[in-house]
Amino acid sequence: MPPVPKSDKLAKAARAQKALKADKADKADKKVKSVKTEQAPAEAPFADVTASDATLRRFLHGLPGVDTVGLEARAAALGTRSIKTTAKAYAIDLAISMIDLTTLEGADTAGKVRALGAKAVHPDPTDRGTPTTAAVCVYPDMVATAKAAVAGSGVKVASVATAFPAGRAALGVKLADTKDAVAAGADEIDMVIDRGAFLSGNYMKVYEEIRAVKEACGDARLKVIFETGELSTYDNIRRASWIGMIAGADFIKTSTGKVGVNATPANTLLMLEAVRDFRAQTGVQVGVKPAGGIRSTKDAIKFLVLVNETAGPDWLDNHWFRFGASSLLNDLLMQRQKLATGRYSGPDYVTVD
Amino acid sequence: MTNLFEYAPAPESRSVVDIAPSYGLFIDGEFTEAADGKVFKTVSPSTEEVLSEVARAGAEDVDRAVKAARKAFDKWSALPGAERGKYLFRIARIIQERSRELAVLETLDNGKPIKETRDADLPLVAAHFFYYAGWADKLDHAGYGPNPRPLGVAGQVIPWNFPLLMLAWKIAPALATGNTVVLKPAETTPLSALFFADICRQAGLPKGVVNILPGYGDAGAALTAHADVNKVAFTGSTAVGKEIARTLAGTDKKLTLELGGKGANIVFDDAPIDQAVEGIVGGIFFNQGQVCCAGSRLLVQESIQDELLDSLKRRLSTLRLGDPLDKNTDIGAINSAEQLSRITALVETGEAEGAERWSPECELPSTGYWFAPTLFTGVTQAHTVARDEIFGPVLSVLTFRTPDEAVAKANNTPYGLSAGIWTEKGSRILAVANKLRAGVIWSNTFNKFDPTSPFGGYKESGFGREGGRHGLEAYLDV
Amino acid sequence: MSDSNGRLSVFKTYKLYVGGKFPRSESGRVYEVNDAKGNWLANAPLSSRKDARDAVVAARKAFGGWAGATAYLRGQILYRVAEMLEGRREQFVREVAEAEGLSKAKAGAVVDAAIDRWVWYAGWTDKIAQIVGGGNPVAGPFFNLSSPEPTGVVTVVAPQDSSFLGLVSVLAPVIATGNTAVVIASEDRPLPALSLAEVLATSDVPGGVVNILSGKTAEIATPLAAHQDVNAIDLAGADAQLAKELEIAAADNLKRVLRPQPVDWSADPGTSRLTPFLETKTVWHPTGSLGSGGSSY
Structure with missing residues (x-):
């Protein structure tokens, strides 16, 4: 674990808290049985860090730096892993089960969302043994429709909220957006941070907004989107990751998919390092969701290799890792068919929804 | 913990390389047996399987190879630099074309992972020839005065840790500057140098310009001590490097040594x-x-x-x-x-x-x-x-x-x-x-290499530089 | 001996120059130095192995500061040496004439050339790095720079015949590039070298940067060639047999060896004596993109 500046009592406090906390995670569908912990309310362990703007800034700026070239080289090196046969079959099913199948268009309609829900539940109509996706991800006004479309399947409904994707709205509007989605039945909320506040150095504002949204989420799990393409530097991504985790994020997520640079192996690797270090320090496990730009099976498998060799196998589960994607699913399905039949599939053999 | 994401075996195909049951010495453009008929076996360190039987050079073979290199020197050094450069460009391209084959070969003979031979050794080998190919007709601009002259016959002894890359570091600058070479690869990793001999033939390199003598330390000692060698380049242990320095004392042979380290x-x-x-x-x-x-x-x-x-x-x-x-x-x-x-x-x-x-x-x-x-x-x-x-x-x-x-x-x-x-x-x-x-x-990085970047040591790690403009000096009479 | 006007002259006691001081030989011994015709000129210290050892200690101690000084400052100091030589020109003309059997006019030309050579090397201190170093365009996101650095402590076996111009020609480049030197003066003609020490001592050259020993070349050079804390040796003044022996001894710690070769000391030296005692250091550092936006997937 990197030498994160901390007072020694922090980690101990977090561990004590964790021990007391009942594990409320729904583990019915978990394949990984190693120790999993739900979020402890984070204010206790990091109370001194978040005591003031100054302490928060000192903490974030005391995190170890990131060397751009080294980080990207490591991500590229892991990208050369050769995943074949049984490992590939495992990885494809795992990747399918990790997808937040997403539609976030102004043109979304109930019909579109219902089709998406059907696809999430039965990704490959020719093979009912295909795993479902983890969730469908829609705008708040489509949550109820989505909920109905996936009812009884175990597929979760995630909703973007907080004036997605720009996040340029008053806090009250963001909270109302969140509550609206939760009230409509959203299992998960994907919020965006205030990048303007972050880039102007107002870390406390970012932190407090996340905390407020987390509270508004109730039992829904919260994914915090940093929009890494706008944060621009890896040092910023590491700092944002720690703000998110301290503020109680269940997931940290790269991007909205609406800007030029979305999920990359390097920024995802960096966030995986952050959740790894956070668990080592506090005992609290946080999930990671790269989103946007992951379109092929080859790409998805590279991300799973990053997870496996960085955060570790504990994260190889859709409770802890997600892909925000839409077109990725069809490529995974075609590769899955290829593995089953030995011949290459084509786009006419997967559904366009 | 059990890892559910076990990577299945992903072996590189061995069939891309065809290793002959036996190899000779490469002298004057021909493969030939050792004068005394001696051979040795080279094994794959990961399996101990015998890969091939290779002729073992002795003092007589060293003499034959040095004579061949001497004979080739006049014509080779008199070639316009642009022509020498074109031979090296040819070699660089053939290495690129055959890089998968050579990577597998190197992995078999050396034991290092295919990931490294594929992504580090072979790309660097080709790049090194490419880099020095370009110098051959630009030596007037290298900072060593007008028309710098080659030294003559270079005797080169290389180690087993990067067999083909060390060969490239030795042969590329030597040929670019107009020298001819006799090179002894290490006894545990002779094969890629012998494949390189074949590449020289494919490239049409004149006979005798490159001679390859697989063998042991005795052949290396005979080569560095040979009276008609003008330049000695050695990469290997500090102890052997010191012995070579003593051997060359009082001669006018130019010496560069790249030895041990404790970084x-x-x-x-x-x-x-x-x-x-x-x-x-x-x-x-x-x-x-x-x-x-x-x-x-x-x-x-x-x-x-x-x-x-x-x-x-x-x-x-x-x-x-x-x-x-x-x-x-x-x-x-x-x-x-x-x-x-x-x-x-x-x-x-x-x-x-x-x-x-x-x-x-x-x-x-x-x-x-x-x-x-x-x-x-x-x-x-x-x-x-x-x-x-x-x-x-x-x-x-x-x-x-x-x-x-x-x-x-x-x-x-x-x-x-x-x-x-x-x-x-x-x-x-x-x-x-x-x-x-x-x-x-x-x-904020480590173990990075590039043909343009001079490499070599202080103190007992040796002297002289390989790579870059600096690397030319070792092979020029300056 | 007396001056032409009958005044009894004051003899000079020639001493070694070690660590900025002028000690007698630790051995307590001297030897007779004669002029070219065989007339006694003076006694010179007969250095022992221990004097050589002390000189290496002094040179090592001085190395960090001298190598670490700015090239500009080294140039200033070397130029100061030339200025001081100019002021003592008549002394050196007399000593060179006596040592080498030259006419006063010829000796004057030699001394002038030697002073000019100091000036030449004084100007090189802050240029050599630009000539032999530079950036390397590596195929990757890295800044890559090669720079020359001094090798360390260099033993200089000064030329036997050219007692002053030759000496200056081998010593100045060694220290111009930031090395420190242990000089073995010409065995039979040591006086100009020992007088040079007096110039160095009054020219802001830090003590220990140059150390000058007189005596039997082979006796002094042999332990220096084998010394593990000497990094290089210039064999200019060693005959073929001695040079070979010294080179063999030098291999024990892989000293950089500059072999003896015929040199016309009056010719333009170029950079050939500046580069043998330089190491090339290459430093890598990542550059890469400005941030995470540089790598789109």
Whole structure:
């Protein structure tokens, strides 16, 4: 674990808290049985860090730096892993089960969302043994429709909220957006941070907004989107990751998919390092969701290799890792068919929804 | 914990390389038996399988090869530089075309992972020929005065750790400057040099310009001592390097030596830790640590020792040791039984002297020569494992308190080849780099190589530079 | 001996120059130095192995400061040496004429050339790095710079015949590039070298940067060639047999060896004596993109 500046009592406090906390995670569908912990309310362990703007800034700026070239080289090196046969079959099913199948268009309609829900539940109509996706991800006004479309399947409904994707709205509007989605039945909320506040150095504002949204989420799990393409530097991504985790994020997520640079192996690797270090320090496990730009099976498998060799196998589960994607699913399905039949599939053999 | 995401075997196909049951010496453009008919076997270190039987050069063969090189010298050195360059460009291109075949061959003969031969050795080999090809007709502009002349016949002896890359480092600048060469590859890794001989023929290189003599130390000694050799270039152990220097005393042969090292990798408390861990791992476990410029001493600032070691150990646990032909293998085989016993003996000394030994859980294959990645903690400058070059996957961890102490410890060795510095503070990098007595300093990176970048040591790590404009000097009469 | 006006002249006691001081030989011994015709000129210290050892200690101690001084400052100091030589020109003309059996005019030309050579090397201190170093365009996101650095402590076996111009020609480039030197003066013609020490001592050259020993060349050179804390040796003044022996001894710690070769000391030296005692250090550092936006997937 990197030498994160901390007072020694922090980690101990977090561990004590964790021990007391009942594990409320729904583990019915978990394949990984190693120790999993739900979020402890984070204010206790990091109370001194978040005591003031100054302490928060000192903490974030005391995190170890990131060397751009080294980080990207490591991500590229892991990208050369050769995943074949049984490992590939495992990885494809795992990747399918990790997808937040997403539609976030102004043109979304109930019909579109219902089709998406059907696809999430039965990704490959020719093979009912295909795993479902983890969730469908829609705008708040489509949550109820989505909920109905996936009812009884175990597929979760995630909703973007907080004036997605720009996040340029008053806090009250963001909270109302969140509550609206939760009230409509959203299992998960994907919020965006205030990048303007972050880039102007107002870390406390970012932190407090996340905390407020987390509270508004109730039992829904919260994914915090940093929009890494706008944060621009890896040092910023590491700092944002720690703000998110301290503020109680269940997931940290790269991007909205609406800007030029979305999920990359390097920024995802960096966030995986952050959740790894956070668990080592506090005992609290946080999930990671790269989103946007992951379109092929080859790409998805590279991300799973990053997870496996960085955060570790504990994260190889859709409770802890997600892909925000839409077109990725069809490529995974075609590769899955290829593995089953030995011949290459084509786009006419997967559904366009 | 059980890892559900077990990577299935992903072996590179061996069928891309066709290894003949026997090989001769390559003299004057022809493959030929040794004068005394001697041969030796070369084995695959990962399986101990015999790959081929190779002619073993003796003193008489050395003489024959030097004569061939001498005979070829007049014409070769008189060629316009542009023509010599075009031969080298041809060679570079053929290497690129055959790089998959050569990577598999090198992995078989050396034991290093295919990932490394594919992604490091072979691209660097081709790049080296490409780089020096371009110099052949530009020597007037190299800073050594107008029309610098070649030396004549170069006798070159190379090691087994990067067989083809060391060949490239030796042959490319020698030919570009108009010399002819006699090269002796190491006895455990002769094959890629013999395949290179075939590439010379494919490229139409005039006979005698390149001669390859597989053999043992006796052939190397005969070559470096040969009266009609004008230039000796050696990469290998410091002990042999000193012996060559003595042999050449009083002659007018030009000598360059690239020898051992005990590189310090210095990690300050403000380092980019995750990248530093990668750099430490790459620094000592690249090529199983059988690298002269390896970062074999980790100097870590005491204030972050525990965190760094935790991270390092966690990272080492993810290293994949095994079949070198598997594309996912990180750690391959040790090159020879002899090298393995040297590593083993030094590691035993380290334990006996009280250093604390640690290795990740790691199953070693039952045949072949293997050594698990190993850390020694609690090491001081007084420990043998901090002073002697182990040339294996063994990292000695020492601590320091201040930059001055780090520099003092880093320099406290008769060697001076490489060093690493990890800190986010730019001025500290420059200040420390300035004080380190080593030929190559990697700051916030490690084990990077490039044909344009001069490489070579201070002190007992040798003298002369290979690579870059500097690398020309070794082969010019300047 | 007396001056032409009958005044009894004051003889000079020639001493070694070690660590900025002027000691007698630790051995307490001297030897007779004669002029070219065989007339006694003076006694010179007969250095021992221990004097050589002390000189290495002094040179090592001075190395960090001298190598670490700015090239500009080294140039200033070397130029100061030339200025001081100019002021003592008549003394050196007399000593060179006596040592080498030259006419006063010829000796004057030699001394002038030697002073000019100091000036030449004084100007090189802050230029050599630009000539032999530079950036390397590596194929990757790295800044890569090669710079020359001094090798360390250099033993200089000064030329036997050219007692002053030859000496200056081998010594000045060694220290111009930041090395420190242990000089073995011409065995039979040591006086100009020992007088040069007096110039160095008054020219802001830090003590220990140059150390000058007189005596039997082979006796002094042999332990220096084998000394593990000497990094290089210039064999200019060694005959073929001695040079070979010294080169063999030098291999023990892989000293950089500059073999003896015929040199016309009056010719333009170029950079050929500046580069043999330089190491090339190459430093890498990542450059890469400005941030995370640089790598789109």
